[in-house]
Amino acid sequence: xxxxxxxxxxxxxxxxxxxxxxxxxxxxxxxxxxxxxxxxxxxxxxxxxxxxxxxxxxxxxxxxxxxxxxxxxxxxxxxxxxxxxxxxxxxxxxxxxxxxxxxxxxxxxxxxxxxxxxxxxxxxxxxxxxxxxxxxxxxxxxxxxxxxxxxxxxxxxxxxxxxxxxxxxxxxxxxxxxxxxxxxxxxxxxxxxxxxxxxxxxxxxxxxxxxxxxxxxxxxxxxxxxxxxxxxxxxxxxxxxxx
Amino acid sequence: xxxxxxxxxxxxxxxxxxxxxxxxxxxxxxxxxxxxxxxxxxxxxxxxxxxxxxxxxxxxxxxxxxxxxxxxxxxxxxxxxxxxxxxxxxxxxxxxxxxxxxxxxxxxxxxxxxxxxxxxxxxxxxxxxxxxxxxxxxxxxxxxxxxxxxxxxxxxxxxxxxxxxxxxxxxxxxxxxxxx
Numbered sequence: 001x002x003x004x005x006x007x008x009x010x011x012x013x014x015x016x017x018x019x020x021x022x023x024x025x026x027x028x029x030x031x032x033x034x035x036x037x038x039x040x041x042x043x044x045x046x047x048x049x050x051x052x053x054x055x056x057x058x059x060x061x062x063x064x065x066x067x068x069x070x071x072x073x074x075x076x077x078x079x080x081x082x083x084x085x086x087x088x089x090x091x092x093x094x095x096x097x098x099x100x101x102x103x104x105x106x107x108x109x110x111x112x113x114x115x116x117x118x119x120x121x122x123x124x125x126x127x128x129x130x131x132x133x134x135x136x137x138x139x140x141x142x143x144x145x146x147x148x149x150x151x152x153x154x155x156x157x158x159x160x161x162x163x164x165x166x167x168x169x170x171x172x173x174x175x176x177x178x179x180x181x182x183x184x185x186x187x188x189x190x191x192x193x194x195x196x197x198x199x200x201x202x203x204x205x206x207x208x209x210x211x212x213x214x215x216x217x218x219x220x221x222x223x224x225x226x227x228x229x230x231x232x233x234x235x236x237x238x239x240x241x242x243x
Numbered sequence: 244x245x246x247x248x249x250x251x252x253x254x255x256x257x258x259x260x261x262x263x264x265x266x267x268x269x270x271x272x273x274x275x276x277x278x279x280x281x282x283x284x285x286x287x288x289x290x291x292x293x294x295x296x297x298x299x300x301x302x303x304x305x306x307x308x309x310x311x312x313x314x315x316x317x318x319x320x321x322x323x324x325x326x327x328x329x330x331x332x333x334x335x336x337x338x339x340x341x342x343x344x345x346x347x348x349x350x351x352x353x354x355x356x357x358x359x360x361x362x363x364x365x366x367x368x369x370x371x372x373x374x375x376x377x378x379x380x381x382x383x384x385x386x387x388x389x390x391x392x393x394x395x396x397x398x399x400x401x402x403x404x405x406x407x408x409x410x411x412x413x414x415x416x417x418x419x420x421x422x423x
Contacts, residue, residue, distance in 0.1 A: 007411070011407055011410060014410070042414050042417070042418050043410065043414055045417070045422070046363070046410065046413050046414045046417055047410075049359050049360060049362070049363035049417070049422070050363055050367075050378070050382040050413070051382065052359075052360060053281075053360055053363065053364060053382070053383060055273060055274075055277050055383070056276065056277055056280050056286075057273070058272055058273055058276040058290070058293065059286065059290055062272060062276065062290055062293060062294070063268060063269060063272050065294060066268050066272065066293065066294055066297045066298070067264075067265050067268055069294060069297075069298055070264065070268075070297055070298050070300075070301035070302075071261040071264050071265060071301065156262075161266070186247075186248055187247055187248030187249075188248075211273065213270055215248050
């Protein structure tokens with residue numbers, strides 16, 4: 001067996017790109033050749049170690065510093081010079097801008113406003129109003145069998161953003177149910193693993209600490225179902241009022 | 244974010260909705276920080292790069308081309324800034340965030356200390372920057388080949404070839420240290 005061919009097969013396996021014939025070829029080689037098995041195990045162990053490296057949490061305050069340094073300055077290279085008739089607007093904007101920064105710092109501190117959170121239930125309420133936007137928030141905190149999910153649903157007009165923060169000892173799923181006649185899936189975080197079907201979107205999350213976001217267009221309400229190992233561990237319903 | 248959602252947020256930013264940019268920061272702060280941290284293994288540099296990337300993104304939003312993914316654009320900035328720091332140091336930045344196994348540590352030392360993860364991060368740090376970039380983007384930010392190709396501005400075949408070589412080097416390094 002040529003070593004280069006063996007490595008090619010192993011690496012294709014790591015990428016999930018083996019054809020059925022190649023799978024059979026690799027299986028036959030591994031069965032017959034102890035050296036091939038060692039090499040295969042070395043690659044598999046390296047792959048496992050790489051996959052097990054957890055994402056590092058950014059230092060506290062980084063997000064706020066970024067926002068203050070960008071949005072807070074109000075400067076962009078494409079910002080045109082203001083016209084005279086905009087002076088009054090600028091004064092109003094300066095006042096609103098101050099409120100905006102306070103509001104953003106509030107929202108960015110993990111998007112949590114102080115308030116009561118009931119385990120396995122949801123609390124609805126108006127979130128911080130930002131620059132006059134009619135933003136609303138509803139949140140949920142669910143815990144079961146070593147899985148904690150903090151969910152925050154924000155609405156701004158017809159746009160709904162669902163944030164999921166989780167800490168879990170095993171992989172699990174969050175099924176998001178919605179009325180497909182009034183609400184539609186609009187996008188998701190890079191790298192998120194999910195499937196959609198009529199009126200249901202399932203977000204698969206691994207063990208460890210995770211954060212992901214899913215966007216919808218529509219009117220809500222959305223219902224959440226926490227699942228693991230093929231079992232439903234809990235359900236909850238957001239209670240945003242309709243716009 | 245999916246590219247359409249991100250592009251819509253950039254449009255909102257350009258129309259004056261600052262909160263839309265704050266949402267983008269919240270969404271991508273962690274992966275951008277992780278790209279820089281895993282390239283350099285220095286939290287201070289990673290923090291600086293994350294701030295710098297978002298500042299540049301904010302200042303140049305009008306130059307963002309919605310044909311491409313927003314995250315490709317900002318990850319590219321994070322990779323390029325990391326490479327600049329590596330170049331400015333003349334070689335790899337010295338790691339300060341993780342204790343590395345001593346060069347002469349034997350396999351039992353490494354295993355006994357439970358340092359498989361440390362060892363793999365140390366091995367990643369020893370990779371050439373072009374190999375390290377693909378490993379970081381593939382394993383630590385979970386990008387597929389096509390997106391890595393966009394970030395690095397090379398073709399997907401080159402990404403695949405670099406990933407192939409990088410895995411070989413990592414596997415050999417870890418085997419030499421008794422980790423695999």
